[in-house]
Amino acid sequence: MxxxxxxxxxxxxxxxxxxxxxxxxxxxxxxxxxxxxxxxxxxxxxxxxxxxxxxxxxxxxxxxxxxxxxxxxxxxxxxxxxxxxxxxxxxxxxxxxxxxxxxxxxxxxxxxxxxxxxxxxxxxxxxxxxxxxxxxxxxxxxxxxxxxxxxxxxxxxxxxxxxxxxxxxxxxxxxxxxxxxxxxxxxxxxxxxxxxxxxxxxxxxxxxxxxxxxxxxxxxxxxxxxxxxxxxxxxxxxxxxxxxxENMACSDLMRTPVFTIKDDKKTLECIEIMKKRQIDSLIVVDKAGIFQGVVTIESIRSKGKAGEKINSLISKDFPTVLQDDVGKTAFDLLMDKKYDYVIVLTRDNSVVGIITKSSLAKALASVVWGEM
Ligand SMILES: Nc1ncnc2c1ncn2[C@@H]1O[C@H](COP(=O)(O)OP(=O)(O)O)[C@@H](O)[C@H]1O
Ligand SMILES: [Mg+2]
CATH class of the missing domain: 3.40.50.300 (P-loop containing nucleotide triphosphate hydrolases)
Structure with missing residues (x-):
């Protein structure tokens, strides 16, 4: 040495x-x-x-x-x-x-x-x-x-x-x-x-x-x-x-900043936000910014009541990856599952970004053709 x-x-x-x-x-x-x-x-x-x-x-x-x-x-x-x-x-x-x-x-x-x-x-x-x-x-x-x-x-x-x-x-x-x-x-x-x-x-x-x-x-x-x-x-x-x-991490593929809502929001408020943003799901975090799950328009429609908080409608059944995970993990989730995006978390479960098919394509294109 x-x-x-x-x-x-x-x-x-x-x-x-x-x-x-x-x-x-x-x-x-x-x-x-x-x-x-x-x-x-x-x-x-x-x-x-x-x-x-x-x-x-x-x-x-x-x-x-x-x-x-x-x-x-x-x-x-x-x-x-x-x-x-x-x-x-x-x-x-x-x-x-x-x-x-x-x-x-x-x-x-x-x-x-x-x-x-x-x-x-x-x-x-x-x-x-x-x-x-x-x-x-x-x-x-x-x-x-x-x-x-x-x-x-x-x-x-x-x-x-x-x-x-x-x-x-x-x-x-x-x-x-x-x-x-x-x-x-x-x-x-x-x-x-x-x-x-x-x-x-x-x-x-x-x-x-x-x-x-x-x-x-x-x-x-x-x-x-x-x-x-x-x-x-x-x-x-x-x-x-x-x-x-091959060497790209999930953090190289994600789009930021990401829009989240707090878990004490009410159902009607959530529907308003979804309408305005033209999306059909929202990422929910607690006061400390820790990931709680996702609430979708379907779950509000089928199970929600006006004036109620969304807590009981939050689904944990949504694909997440860690920011250091290899990019392929996110790719596989996006290709195999019915979801439009994958949520990227830190080790302590804060939400740092989302990976969509389009953020993925953009990151890969920059590898092939240089900075886009
Ligand atoms: N004999 C020397 N007397 C005075 N300055 C020197 C002498 N040799 C190198 N330097 C200075 O030391 C610095 C580092 O030089 P050097 O190690 O040759 O750099 P590099 O190899 O990275 O180009 C330079 O600023 C150079 O001008
Ligand atoms: Mg030299």
Whole structure:
């Protein structure tokens, strides 16, 4: 586990990282995202001690990184940056084997590792191992940069906008490859980007930074569904599209505000309200706003008496869902039952909205075609 505790950093008295805290589990793919200058690279480079921490501590598996021998620390942390930095006078094989060589792996072990790594990214050894970096395309060079970082099997990989300079198609392929390698090798990855599409595609967890602060730590789904503030939702732009219907909660489908009446109303009053609003049922709540049931025009007509209160006519037999229930629950009720709407409740039974076929269609349309 990696743990940042109260990490602070400033340059010339100006704070650029403001006491941030977060934890990363082994095998987790974490993406640091945020506007340019928010402190992503600084946060990343403190882990392999390329940048000095002013105050706070970083722990890897409960060891303070300041107490670990720096060579040892870096050997366990692969590092990939945008400006690839392959050595131009070394072959691809030699480039990949820089760290294993330093670790005194013998020739066979190095050679086997290069075979293995190149085959993982579909670049056959025979075709590529003896080439020099300038003979490869940008995407191929970046791929080798990734292989070089994982060659000596470090458990942690840091990647700082590694694919920023690549064309979209190559970037897409490399993203898939990195995610694949990460899963296969159970790597812990911290990946910096300012591209939300990339973050959503790769991350188990997204850490959103702004001006040296962490604004939100969440899974991509959570961040899409409930961005912590304006900055984040703006950053995501129209990515509401990524919120797939499957992940929608009942609260995403409902219409608000909802009209309710108190349970001490009388029958004639209720009929007046129904007439005026052209509806044939009313949602009844008590003084505290707690859901009591529904009163319908039929029940008033068949059982009600003028001047009487509606208490005895309230029916509990009406479909309700909790706001956190999956949207499908409401859908099924609307499709199967004879009711025109489903009532959405909080955990303590306050009424927060209703879902009708039309509010449902509107919410689903916004997923398919964007904000309507
Ligand atoms: N060596 C430095 N001296 C002074 N300011 C720096 C230095 N390195 C970074 N900064 C400032 O720290 C802030 C965070 O930088 P950085 O971590 O590189 O941001 P990001 O990677 O999110 O774009 C920026 O405002 C940047 O200008
Ligand atoms: Mg940066």
């Amino acid at each position: 990696i743990e940042y505790k109260n990490i602070h950093k400033e340059y010339q008295g100006v704070s650029v990282i403001n006491n941030i805290n977060f934890k990363i589990n082994n095998g987790e793919f974490v993406v640091l995202i945020g506007p340019s200058g928010c402190g992503k690279t600084t946060t990343l480079k403190m882990l392999n001690r390329l940048i000095k921490i002013d105050s706070g501590e970083i722990y890897i598996d409960n060891k303070n990184i300041m107490e670990v021998d720096i060579e040892n620390l870096r050997r366990n942390i692969g590092y990939v940056i945008q400006q690839i930095g392959l050595f131009p006078n070394m072959t691809i094989e030699e480039n990949i084997c820089v760290v294993p060589k330093l670790l005194k792996w013998d020739k066979d072990k190095c050679n086997n590792r290069v075979h293995e790594l190149l085959s993982m990214v579909s670049m056959p050894y025979e075709q590529y191992a003896k080439k020099y970096p300038k003979e490869l395309s940008g995407g191929q060079q970046q791929r080798i940069g990734v292989l070089r970082a994982i060659a000596a099997k470090p458990p942690i990989i840091l990647m700082d906008e590694p694919f920023g300079a690549l064309d979209p198609i190559t970037r897409d392929i490399l993203q898939d490859e990195v995610k694949d390698l990460q899963k296969k090798l159970n790597l812990t990855v911290i990946f910096v980007t300012h591209d939300m599409d990339e973050a959503i595609k790769l991350a188990d967890t997204i850490i959103f930074m702004d001006k040296g602060d962490i604004l939100q730590i969440a899974s991509p789904e959570e961040m899409l569904r409930a961005p912590a503030n304006e900055i984040i939702s703006e950053f995501m732009g129209k990515r509401g599209n990524f919120l797939d219907a």
